Amino acid sequence: MIAVIGLAAAAASCNARVREERQVWNLYKIEAALDANTPVAASEDLPAGIPASAFLTRSSSSVTLNVQRAFAEGAPAAYVTTEIWVDYYDAVWTQPLYVPAIDAMTLVPDGRRVIAVGPDSSFYSPFWQRNVAVVGNVPSDRYQSVKKLLDDASQVIPGGMRTGPLHPPDVIGTLALPKPWDAWNVPLQTVPTGEAVREDEGTVEVFGLFDFGPNLFELAVEAHGAIVEASPMFVFAKPDGGLNVEEPRVLGAGDVASDPAGPRPRYGGLWRLYKVWLPGTAGPFHGADHPAARDASAADPLEYEGRFALDKACFDAAANFPGGCVWLDSQAQLESVLGEGHLEPTDIMQTGPIVLWQKKAVPVNQ
Amino acid sequence: MRTRGAIAAVWLAGNVGVGVGLPGVARAADAPPVPALTDAAASEVAPPGDEAAVEEPATGASPQVAPLVVTGYVDVGFAKAQGNGTSFHPADTRSPLDYGVDPFAPAINSRGEVASTDPGTDANGNPRFVNGFLPRSAGIGGTPSFLINTANVDFRYTAAELPVLVFTRVQLVPRLENTGETTRVFLEQAFGRITPVKSAELAVSIGKFDSVFGIEYLDNQANFRIGITPSLFARYTTGTSVGAKLFYRYQIIPIASALSLNVSATNSGTFVESLQGSSRSLTGVPVVAARVGYELNLARLSVKVGASAERGPRNDQNDRGTMQTLLGADLRVFVAGLSLSGEFVRVDEDEGNPNKLTGLGMYTFTSDFYASGFWAQAAYELPLPIAPFRITPYGRYEQRHGEFVSFASIIVDRITGGINIGIGDNLIVKGEYLINRELRGAPTVANNVVTSSVVWTW
Numbered sequence: 001m002i003a004v005i006g007l008a009a010a011a012a013s014c015n016a017r018v019r020e021e022r023q024v025w026n027l028y029k030i031e032a033a034l035d036a037n038t039p040v041a042a043s044e045d046l047p048a049g050i051p052a053s054a055f056l057t058r059s060s061s062s063v064t065l066n067v068q069r070a071f072a073e074g075a076p077a078a079y080v081t082t083e084i085w086v087d088y089y090d091a092v093w094t095q096p097l098y099v100p101a102i103d104a105m106t107l108v109p110d111g112r113r114v115i116a117v118g119p120d121s122s123f124y125s126p127f128w129q130r131n132v133a134v135v136g137n138v139p140s141d142r143y144q145s146v147k148k149l150l151d152d153a154s155q156v157i158p159g160g161m162r163t164g165p166l167h168p169p170d171v172i173g174t175l176a177l178p179k180p181w182d183a184w185n186v187p188l189q190t191v192p193t194g195e196a197v198r199e200d201e202g203t204v205e206v207f208g209l210f211d212f213g214p215n216l217f218e219l220a221v222e223a224h225g226a227i228v229e230a231s232p233m234f235v236f237a238k239p240d241g242g243l244n245v246e247e248p249r250v251l252g253a254g255d256v257a258s259d260p261a262g263p264r265p266r267y268g269g270l271w272r273l274y275k276v277w278l279p280g281t282a283g284p285f286h287g288a289d290h291p292a293a294r295d296a297s298a299a300d301p302l303e304y305e306g307r308f309a310l311d312k313a314c315f316d317a318a319a320n321f322p323g324g325c326v327w328l329d330s331q332a333q334l335e336s337v338l339g340e341g342h343l344e345p346t347d348i349m350q351t352g353p354i355v356l357w358q359k360k361a362v363p364v365n366q
Numbered sequence: 367m368r369t370r371g372a373i374a375a376v377w378l379a380g381n382v383g384v385g386v387g388l389p390g391v392a393r394a395a396d397a398p399p400v401p402a403l404t405d406a407a408a409s410e411v412a413p414p415g416d417e418a419a420v421e422e423p424a425t426g427a428s429p430q431v432a433p434l435v436v437t438g439y440v441d442v443g444f445a446k447a448q449g450n451g452t453s454f455h456p457a458d459t460r461s462p463l464d465y466g467v468d469p470f471a472p473a474i475n476s477r478g479e480v481a482s483t484d485p486g487t488d489a490n491g492n493p494r495f496v497n498g499f500l501p502r503s504a505g506i507g508g509t510p511s512f513l514i515n516t517a518n519v520d521f522r523y524t525a526a527e528l529p530v531l532v533f534t535r536v537q538l539v540p541r542l543e544n545t546g547e548t549t550r551v552f553l554e555q556a557f558g559r560i561t562p563v564k565s566a567e568l569a570v571s572i573g574k575f576d577s578v579f580g581i582e583y584l585d586n587q588a589n590f591r592i593g594i595t596p597s598l599f600a601r602y603t604t605g606t607s608v609g610a611k612l613f614y615r616y617q618i619i620p621i622a623s624a625l626s627l628n629v630s631a632t633n634s635g636t637f638v639e640s641l642q643g644s645s646r647s648l649t650g651v652p653v654v655a656a657r658v659g660y661e662l663n664l665a666r667l668s669v670k671v672g673a674s675a676e677r678g679p680r681n682d683q684n685d686r687g688t689m690q691t692l693l694g695a696d697l698r699v700f701v702a703g704l705s706l707s708g709e710f711v712r713v714d715e716d717e718g719n720p721n722k723l724t725g726l727g728m729y730t731f732t733s734d735f736y737a738s739g740f741w742a743q744a745a746y747e748l749p750l751p752i753a754p755f756r757i758t759p760y761g762r763y764e765q766r767h768g769e770f771v772s773f774a775s776i777i778v779d780r781i782t783g784g785i786n787i788g789i790g791d792n793l794i795v796k797g798e799y800l801i802n803r804e805l806r807g808a809p810t811v812a813n814n815v816v817t818s819s820v821v822w823t824w
Binding site for chain 2: 017018020089091093116117120129146221223225
């Protein structure tokens, strides 16, 4: 017996510990990192992480979501980041959200959304399956726990799926385009917010709940259930191989409906970051570095600010700018120009509801 | 009165001959058939200085007479669970679904199999997500069905020249899966045991053997268990695993007492195989488990108390720094035909690496987990002069707090009532009703169970 244990101990000492840390960053944790002035999402793909100030801005009275620039289908786009998952494989799920209702047609006035999984959980998700729980004419604060609600409900009516990040009370949904695109003066819609409540061992927790609306993600069925399917978001690599998170990214392709209210992307809830390996000739356009091209451009030069070209020498031929450049500004263009071998999936996923496309504000939550 | 066979009587009485019966154990004192034997029970029945009894305590047969003994039992059940046979609420779409309820609650047999673990689909037709906190399923759902719960064969070889016993327990479990008929062959135990010191009650086992934690593993087999279904804590304490084990007992005859130590180092500890597989170590570091016990054996009263502990890396992931810790305390009292037993168990598991590998397959993540609670059981053999019948009603209450940290904290309890009718040496008929209640955290579901078991021992 002792010999066996000794042998096992000796064998055990031969190998080092294998540890894979997974992280989920939501607005609670990102805000905490902002206040502590520490980076978020530090990982093998992002050794230094990303400053929390890239995602949130604190003013004297509130914290706002930073709008981040991107390109999608060859056009300027913008999104906000509310969650980041590191080393989560393909494992982001939906969670249920219950709305108390008097009957199948009437919600309880001011009834709070009841949820089961909060921001502290490894299984936290901003992707909700909305259900209406018929509990009769009850006070709006009757229910805090899913158990109590389901035990009392005479009927649970499934609704659709919505993207709704939980947020601290001081984080507000006011959005504004960043420099230099703020010069377009495109007003972005404020993200609607409400309240969600959960009970944890007798303690009632109340959270802010943004609502980016329906149809921003789809589910994929895997061996043990359905998961949220991620679309590709492309981040260009620096010469040293690191991710260039300072420049605009390229959003993968997806369905975009359009009506007089504006473009309506049917995707963008969840992204997986792909690292784009570039040839040495490639680089982003910045008007300040190439004033001749900027000033000679017949198009709005701001539309090209931060956009990567396959050969940045084209920025020097002002007469042919921007048509003389091969732009890397869509998934199709990346796949055809660079090839899929230059597109490497990372272990990072993030939310990123699109709030601007083709210089038009995207209606949020409609 | 010694009508329950050598194992039970000696196990209960130690060396002082308390004649308290233990329902559910087949008679095997002086003639075949030989009851199936848990190796720990075999260890515990050994009187000091009696090497032959250590090796072959159940039958009293000498190696010269029968070096190889083949025994077994067939457990045939009929069960019906409420609802769809799971603990999953139809409108609960939490992910993972199995983390927020007790999927082990609707047990139907002594294997701990439940009526169903099918998570079903959500309202959109997508399968609900589960993450490997699941028992084995008999797959009957809410439909009443007969089942061959277990067809068990034991091979026990006792060496003639060395104080060595070799034991193998093979079980066949036929099930009609959605993919068709299958019969799972399960190697429940396979070990050799040596008793190296003639003058001491000391045994070393190497192979795949019973748990050493607590007392419920002693009832793993249907022909030993008073009732039918295991407790809500059996998932943590009754799994067999591969490694090495040492048992030592010291008799204090002047005060009719004994002290015992049972310690093991195994691949996976004592979780059942549906939660942690035991056939190989994923971390390279063994899990150490131990129980220390004290027993008082008087003429009309037997009291046994024990404390158990277990610590080592989780064997459902590969990070050796991710630990699982179990603590337990147990008590058994036997007096005047009344058998009282109970156990407190506390479980703490660290969050580990992804790619969780259980006996049921690969799942996504391991999670920070905590559980605690207790079970208590009373059984009383009615003093009726109706031989060869033995009638023993029994009842059990248990309460379990389980928490996947920051996800769901639930409290469930269960009330079990049943009757055990022994008929001669070879037949036990049992009927049982389980009332499962979700007290906190988990939605209330209809998951009570009525089940029965006919155990044929040969």
